[in-house]
Amino acid sequence: MSAVVAISNADRIRAVLADVPDPEIPAVSVLDLGIVREIGVDAVTITPTYTGCPATIAIEQSIRAALDANGFVDVAIATTLSPPWSTDWISDEGREKLRAYGIAPPPKGAGASALKNQTLAECPRCGSSNTEEISRFGSTPCKALWRCKACAEPFDRFKCH
Amino acid sequence: MDAVATYALRLGDDSLILGQRLSEWCGHAPALEVDLSLANVALDQIGQATHFLNLAGELEGKGRDGDALAFRRDVMDFTNCLLVEQPNGDFAQTIARQFLFSHYQELLFTALMASKNATIAAIAAKAVKETAYHAVLASDWVVRLGDGTDESKARMIAGLDWMWRFADELFAMDDVDAAAIKAGVGIDKAALRSSWDTRIDAVLAEATLMRPASRRPVLGGRVGRHSEHLGHLLTEMQFLQRAYPGATW
Ligand SMILES: [Zn+2]
Numbered sequence: 503m504s505a506v507v508a509i510s511n512a513d514r515i516r517a518v519l520a521d522v523p524d525p526e527i528p529a530v531s532v533l534d535l536g537i538v539r540e541i542g543v544d545a546v547t548i549t550p551t552y553t554g555c556p557a558t559i560a561i562e563q564s565i566r567a568a569l570d571a572n573g574f575v576d577v578a579i580a581t582t583l584s585p586p587w588s589t590d591w592i593s594d595e596g597r598e599k600l601r602a603y604g605i606a607p608p609p610k611g612a613g614a615s616a617l618k619n620q621t622l623a624e625c626p627r628c629g630s631s632n633t634e635e636i637s638r639f640g641s642t643p644c645k646a647l648w649r650c651k652a653c654a655e656p657f658d659r660f661k662c663h
Numbered sequence: 664m665d666a667v668a669t670y671a672l673r674l675g676d677d678s679l680i681l682g683q684r685l686s687e688w689c690g691h692a693p694a695l696e697v698d699l700s701l702a703n704v705a706l707d708q709i710g711q712a713t714h715f716l717n718l719a720g721e722l723e724g725k726g727r728d729g730d731a732l733a734f735r736r737d738v739m740d741f742t743n744c745l746l747v748e749q750p751n752g753d754f755a756q757t758i759a760r761q762f763l764f765s766h767y768q769e770l771l772f773t774a775l776m777a778s779k780n781a782t783i784a785a786i787a788a789k790a791v792k793e794t795a796y797h798a799v800l801a802s803d804w805v806v807r808l809g810d811g812t813d814e815s816k817a818r819m820i821a822g823l824d825w826m827w828r829f830a831d832e833l834f835a836m837d838d839v840d841a842a843a844i845k846a847g848v849g850i851d852k853a854a855l856r857s858s859w860d861t862r863i864d865a866v867l868a869e870a871t872l873m874r875p876a877s878r879r880p881v882l883g884g885r886v887g888r889h890s891e892h893l894g895h896l897l898t899e900m901q902f903l904q905r906a907y908p909g910a911t912w
Contacts, residue, residue: 552710583786583789639800
């Protein structure tokens, strides 16, 4: 077996998925968000972020299209609800991408405990923690509206979930 | 449908009808933030409904999926509680309905995470996190309106007064519940009442509001005896599938 062949199908599928953007936050991939739970030989298992997330079907369609385009026509997509998706599954890289995109990432490990979002968000523009929540529900189910009191800019915060 | 399928159907119908009601606010709410909030809560409810109704259809085994159950049943086949079909009224009335229902739903889903039906347990575990947000949102508004101006307080009192008569039905138990409990799938809803009372009373106290006077509870939604309001809701929700049966995107 040559070294080239040693790249497994799972790794190749992973590389394909790393280029599939989230339809509502295209700065991050479905891998960054932790939507992809398992990459098997013949199936990719994904989980929805929010029960009512309207992007769930779009995400599945984009993954299907990417798999097909890269020769993985026979790889199925399975959906699982359990265990429920948590913002703790967003990768470190994903968090940095969110910040660079202008969305304050959720604090790591806060998914279970910080439901009430008591920790202050860090302004993705100036880095100040002198911020306040405007509305817990924002432009998409996963985001809340915040405002920075230092630089006066409004910004989205990825909700702890 | 057997008792377990009916149990899933009831869960789905509650979420579906409340989601449809809330979506009526889209573009009409008093402020942009409120509009976004209510639309998001509606989406969560409709997402829950999709899962529960798909399950009910699977358990029934007659080839009906969630869409068929949502769009091709008539009013007397719906099993939602009467609370969720109540008209939105003004914003305070909508908040009153959400307040009473979301605290119930959060307690219900917390308990249903232990259901022996793996799908119900999974939906509950996922949805309970969202429902907790809904309960906080509604409670915050009960306090803001209740402890607000004379006008907002009067409206909050009127909204709660209207919705209160439908609260008892949330905790009412019947043969379907008993069979679902026996199967290890359902939970004792009556046992949630004291926790619900504690939560509701705490928020009402903060909102400087009195608990509405007890009145004769209105029941019947679970067995298809609905108010006139539900039929009107369905005419809008089901219009497309009634006009163009089987239409798909
Ligand atoms: Zn700033």
